[in-house]
Amino acid sequence: MENEGLTTMRNTLSILFVIWFHTGMTQVSIYAGFNASGIQEKHLVGETSGSLMQQIGFSIDISPFNHVPHLAVQTGGGVTSMGYKQEIDQTYQVEFLFLTLPILANYQSNKISFQGGLRLEGLVATSVNDGLETYRDSNLSIMLGLEVFTKSRISPYIRASHQLFYMLNYFEIDARGNFQSELRDIKFQCLTMGIKVRIYNKPISL
Amino acid sequence: MKLKTVIYLVCSFLLSCQEYVQDPIDPRIPKYTESGRDVAGALINGNPWISDGTGFNLYGQEDIDLVYYAPQDSLIIRMSGRFDDHHLNVIINLNKLLIESLIDFRNLQGQTITLDGISHQGVIDMLHFVEPLGGGLGQVYFRKVTFKEHTAGANWLVMSGTFSFTIPGSYDVTHGRFDYSVSDNDFKSL
Numbered sequence: 001m002e003n004e005g006l007t008t009m010r011n012t013l014s015i016l017f018v019i020w021f022h023t024g025m026t027q028v029s030i031y032a033g034f035n036a037s038g039i040q041e042k043h044l045v046g047e048t049s050g051s052l053m054q055q056i057g058f059s060i061d062i063s064p065f066n067h068v069p070h071l072a073v074q075t076g077g078g079v080t081s082m083g084y085k086q087e088i089d090q091t092y093q094v095e096f097l098f099l100t101l102p103i104l105a106n107y108q109s110n111k112i113s114f115q116g117g118l119r120l121e122g123l124v125a126t127s128v129n130d131g132l133e134t135y136r137d138s139n140l141s142i143m144l145g146l147e148v149f150t151k152s153r154i155s156p157y158i159r160a161s162h163q164l165f166y167m168l169n170y171f172e173i174d175a176r177g178n179f180q181s182e183l184r185d186i187k188f189q190c191l192t193m194g195i196k197v198r199i200y201n202k203p204i205s206l
Numbered sequence: 207m208k209l210k211t212v213i214y215l216v217c218s219f220l221l222s223c224q225e226y227v228q229d230p231i232d233p234r235i236p237k238y239t240e241s242g243r244d245v246a247g248a249l250i251n252g253n254p255w256i257s258d259g260t261g262f263n264l265y266g267q268e269d270i271d272l273v274y275y276a277p278q279d280s281l282i283i284r285m286s287g288r289f290d291d292h293h294l295n296v297i298i299n300l301n302k303l304l305i306e307s308l309i310d311f312r313n314l315q316g317q318t319i320t321l322d323g324i325s326h327q328g329v330i331d332m333l334h335f336v337e338p339l340g341g342g343l344g345q346v347y348f349r350k351v352t353f354k355e356h357t358a359g360a361n362w363l364v365m366s367g368t369f370s371f372t373i374p375g376s377y378d379v380t381h382g383r384f385d386y387s388v389s390d391n392d393f394k395s396l
Contacts, residue, residue, distance in 0.1 A: 045232040089253070092233040129227045134237060168230050171238055175249075175380040177347050177368025183231075 008138065009101045009120050012075075027061040027072075027201045031157065033194015037082035040187040043172070044086055051083035051093065055192055061106055074106040074115055082188045083127070095127040096135070096167075096188075102143060108150060115145035119161060135167045135186075147196065155196050163187040226256060235381055240350045242364035242387030244269045246285045248296065249381045250330070255294060257287040257384075270386045272393045274306060281305045284331070285384060296379065297329035297338065298346050298369060308361050308393045314348040321345055321371050328371030328379060342379070344371030362389040 038050040057078020063069060083095035104117035119141045123132060145159035166187055172180040226245055229237045234254040235247035246257040257269060271284040283298040300319060305311060321328050321344045328342025346369040353363040369382035 043231050045234075086233060088232070088234060092228070094230075094233075128233075130237075134227070134230050170230055173238060173368060173381070173383070176370040177345060177382060179349070179368075186230075 009077075009099065009122055012101060012103065012120065026063070027198060028058065029061075029076075029196045029198045030056075030058045031078075031194050031196040032056045033157070033192050035080060035082065035190050035192045037084065038189045038191075039084040040189060041084075041185050043183060043185045046086050046088035046092075049085050049087070051085060051095070053081035053083055053095065055080045055194060057100065059102070059196070070108045072106040072108065074104040074117075075102060077101055080121070080190075080192075082190060084186075084188075093127065094131075096123060096131070097125040098122060098139075099124050104143060104145065111149055111151050113147045113150045115143070115147070115159070117143055119143045121163075134170075136165060136169065139167065140164045141188075141190075153198050155198075157192075157194055157196050159190075159192045161188075161190045161192070163189070232381065236383065236385075238366075238368070238383045239385045240364065240366040241385065242366075243385045244387055246270075246287065246296070246382070246384035246386070248369070248379050248383070250289055250294070250377055250379050252378075253290060255287050255289040255296065255379075257285050270384075270388060270392060272308075272388060274393070274395045276306070276395060279304060285386075293333045295331035295333065295338075296369075296382070297331055299327050299329055299340070300346075301325045306395065308363060308388065308390055309353060311348075311351050311363055311365060311388075312353050314365075315351040316348065318345055318347045328369070328373065330373060330377050330379075339373050339376055342371030342373045342377070344379070345369065360390050362387060364388075 033055050035053040035055045036050060037053055039048055041048055055078060057076055059074055059076035061072040061074050063072045065071065078100045080098045080100045081095055083093060086092040098121040100119050100121050102117065102119040104115040107114045121139045121141060123135060123137050126132065126135065141161040141163045143159060143161040145157060147155050147157040149155040166184040168184065168186045170183045172183040174180055227237045229235050235249060236245045236256065248255050273282040279302050281300045281303060285296045287294060302325060319326055321342055323341040323343045327340050328344055329338050329340040331338040346367065348365065348367045350366045351363060355361055364387050366385040370380050372378045
C-alpha cells in the first residue's frame with residue numbers, strides 16, 4: 001500500500017509547481033539545523049524526555065502577487081528527524097525520520113521574516129523494528145517560524161512545530177492481559193534552529 | 207554532502223534496530239501482534255522475559271511446544287525464552303479442554319481461561335535440573351486463533367493472546383503476550 005503521506009506530498013508539490021510557473025518571483029534556499037524534539041505522551045512506561053536531532057532541506061519562496069512583494073508562499077522539501085528517550089531499566093531511544101513538506105505563509109518585514117502554516121510529514125524510517133507498522137505513516141504539524149538577516153545570503157532561522165495527530169494507535173493492555181480500549185498517544189513538539197543559504201533569487205521568465 | 211548526510215541518517219536508523227519488535231509503551235517486552243511472529247514476552251517480577259527460540263526438548267529446538275497428554279487430557283504450552291541471562295520456560299498447563307489436535311485450538315478463540323493453580327496453572331521452568339515451579343494463579347487469553355489448512359496438507363494456525371499469573375511467594379508474571387505460528391509438527395500427542 002502506498003504511503004498516504006507521501007502521496008499527499010506529491011499532489012501538493014504538483015499544485016505548487018503549477019503555481020510557481022504562473023508567478024513572477026521565486027527564491028530557492030537550502031537549510032540545515034538542529035531539531036530539539038519534545039514529546040507529548042500519556043501512557044509510556046518510565047520517564048520520557050526529548051532528543052536533539054537534525055534537519056536538512058531546501059525551501060522555495062514564491063511571491064504569487066507582484067503588487068504584494070512582502071507576502072510569499074514558502075514551501076520545499078526536507079528531511080527531519082525527531083525522537084525521544086525512555087528511561088526504565090536502561091535508556092531506550094526511539095528515532096523517527098520524516099520527509100517534510102512545509103506550506104507556510106511568509107511575511108517579509110525589512111530584515112526579518114515571519115512564517116506560519118502547516119507541515120506535511122511522511123514517516124520513512126524509524127530506529128525500531130517494524131516502526132513503519134507501529135506508528136502512523138504521516139502527520140501534520142502546525143508551524144511558526146522566524147528568520148533574521150533575510151537580505152543577506154545566509155540567515156539564521158528558528159521554527160516551532162506541534163503535531164496535530166497522534167503517532168501511535170495501539171492497544172491498552174493492563175498488567176493481567178486484559179484489553180481495555182484503543183490507545184492513541186505520542187505527539188512531537190519541535191524547536192528547530194539552523195542556517196539558511198539562498199542560492200537563487202530571480203523573477204521567473206515565462 | 208547532503209546525500210551523504212541522508213545516507214548516514216538512514217543507516218544509523220537501520221543499524222540501531224533491536225531483534226524483536228519492541229512494545230511502543232514498554233520497550234522491554236515485545237509488541238502485541240497477531241500475525242504469527244513466533245515471539246512471546248512478559249515481565250517476571252518486573253524484569254523482562256523474552257522468548258528466544260532456544261528451548262530444547264525431546265524433539266529438538268523449538269520456539270514453542272504444544273504437548274497433549276491423552277490419559278490426563280492435559281495440554282502443555284511451553285514457551286522458551288531468556289530471563290536475566292538464563293534460560294527460562296514459561297508454561298501454561300491446561301486440563302480437561304479436549305484439545306487433542308491442532309484443529310481443536312479453534313475452540314480457544316476469544317476464550318479467557320482462569321488459571322486456578324490446580325486444573326489450569328502457570329508454571330516457571332528454570333531448567334538446569336531445578337524442579338519447575340507450578341501452581342501459578344492468573345489467566346490466559348486466546349484473543350485470536352486463526353486455523354489454516356496448508357496446501358501441502360499440513361495444518362497450521364496463528365495463535366495470539368496474553369497471559370499473567372502469580373506463583374505465591376516466588377514469581378509474579380505480568381504483561382505476558384504471545385504470537386506464534388504453529389504447525390502440525392509443533393503439536394505432540396502422547
